[in-house]
Amino acid sequence: MDAKEAQERAEELRNLLEKYGHHYYVLDAPLVPDAEYDAKMQELIKLEEEYPELKTSDSPTVRIGGPPLDAFVKVRHDVPMMSLGNAFSEQDLRDFDRRIHQAINKEVSYICELKIDGLAVSLTYENGRFVRGATRGDGTTGEDITSNLKTVRSIPLRLQEEVNMEVRGEVFMPKYSFERLNDAKEKAGEVLFANPRNAAAGSLRQLDPKIAAKRNLDIYLYAIGDDKGRGLKTHQEALSYMKELGLKTNPESKYCDDIEEVLEYVKSWVEHRNDLNYEIDGIVIKVNDLSQQQELGFTAKSPRWAIAYKFPAEEVVTTLEGITLSV
Numbered sequence: 001m002d003a004k005e006a007q008e009r010a011e012e013l014r015n016l017l018e019k020y021g022h023h024y025y026v027l028d029a030p031l032v033p034d035a036e037y038d039a040k041m042q043e044l045i046k047l048e049e050e051y052p053e054l055k056t057s058d059s060p061t062v063r064i065g066g067p068p069l070d071a072f073v074k075v076r077h078d079v080p081m082m083s084l085g086n087a088f089s090e091q092d093l094r095d096f097d098r099r100i101h102q103a104i105n106k107e108v109s110y111i112c113e114l115k116i117d118g119l120a121v122s123l124t125y126e127n128g129r130f131v132r133g134a135t136r137g138d139g140t141t142g143e144d145i146t147s148n149l150k151t152v153r154s155i156p157l158r159l160q161e162e163v164n165m166e167v168r169g170e171v172f173m174p175k176y177s178f179e180r181l182n183d184a185k186e187k188a189g190e191v192l193f194a195n196p197r198n199a200a201a202g203s204l205r206q207l208d209p210k211i212a213a214k215r216n217l218d219i220y221l222y223a224i225g226d227d228k229g230r231g232l233k234t235h236q237e238a239l240s241y242m243k244e245l246g247l248k249t250n251p252e253s254k255y256c257d258d259i260e261e262v263l264e265y266v267k268s269w270v271e272h273r274n275d276l277n278y279e280i281d282g283i284v285i286k287v288n289d290l291s292q293q294q295e296l297g298f299t300a301k302s303p304r305w306a307i308a309y310k311f312p313a314e315e316v317v318t319t320l321e322g323i324t325l326s327v
């Protein structure tokens with residue numbers, strides 16, 4: 001095969017692997033058997049080794065992880081990543097709704113989302129290419145973990161449109177992957193991770209992306225972070241737009257006409273939270289209309305138009321040398 005044929009074949013493989021990857025990891029609907037995906041990935045890896053000039057920054061071969069970093073670089077968030085205020089009871093949620101109606105004397109509807117128990121990250125796309133990923137950090141300054149995030153298979157390296165956009169989401173480790181990881185650590189006599197959230201955070205803090213690549217991390221995107229005008233009117237439209245671009249959004253998000261519907265959604269997930277194959281620690285409730293969000297604004301650290309209902313801590317029974325403690 002000459003260099004020109006190699007270039008054409010590499011481009012063909014890149015497009016195929018990104019399409020297969022999108023269907024498998026984002027849509028959860030595989031197009032081809034794993035063996036075919038792996039064979040094409042191996043073929044592209046070999047081609048890039050033979051013709052190094054063919055390797056592009058958005059080649060799917062980055063999914064297996066590049067060279068280790070010496071340290072993480074600090075990055076500033078153009079738009080600060082704030083944190084959510086908390087609600088712990090139905091009354092707290094009704095108070096939130098009342099405060100909203102005092103400030104906005106119009107009808108207000110909400111979007112409810114599962115509160116994924118992972119690590120908040122920001123993803124920056126330029127002309128549709130994933131160019132930078134960062135942790136929340138202190139909200140203003142985070143750490144550049146781009147090379148680790150490129151190994152998260154459900155983060156597209158290229159969007160469906162060549163747009164400039166910054167989005168936010170939660171990286172998490174599915175429960176099954178957490179259990180498998182801790183089994184392996186136990187067998188190796190290593191310290192175990194306490195929960196999937198710590199395992200996800202620990203994996204993204206690895207300087208060697210090849211370690212993150214093996215941790216089967218996943219992501220759900222939940223907000224457009226930049227304040228570019230896109231003519232979107234509601235949060236629901238923003239979620240749909242992100243999904244159209246190829247970003248993974250959570251299918252359980254729900255439009256709620258009023259606080260009564262919000263309370264129903266919350267109650268149903270208090271009951272069903274363990275049916276999910278990932279951990280959630282609550283429900284996030286957001287005012288749906290973006291102009292109403294604008295009107296409500298932010299306190300020093302949190303949006304006034306969103307709140308996180310935190311589930312009551314689950315009754316965890318642990319035994320300590322036979323003594324049963326329930327905490």
Ligand SMILES: NC(=O)c1cc2c(=O)c3cc(F)ccc3oc2nc1N
Binds near residue numbers: 113117170
């Ligand atoms: N963990 C989550 O699943 C989740 C987290 C946040 C936030 O932290 C968050 C913070 C803000 F300042 C504004 C909106 C937000 O929306 C969010 N939505 C979610 N679904």
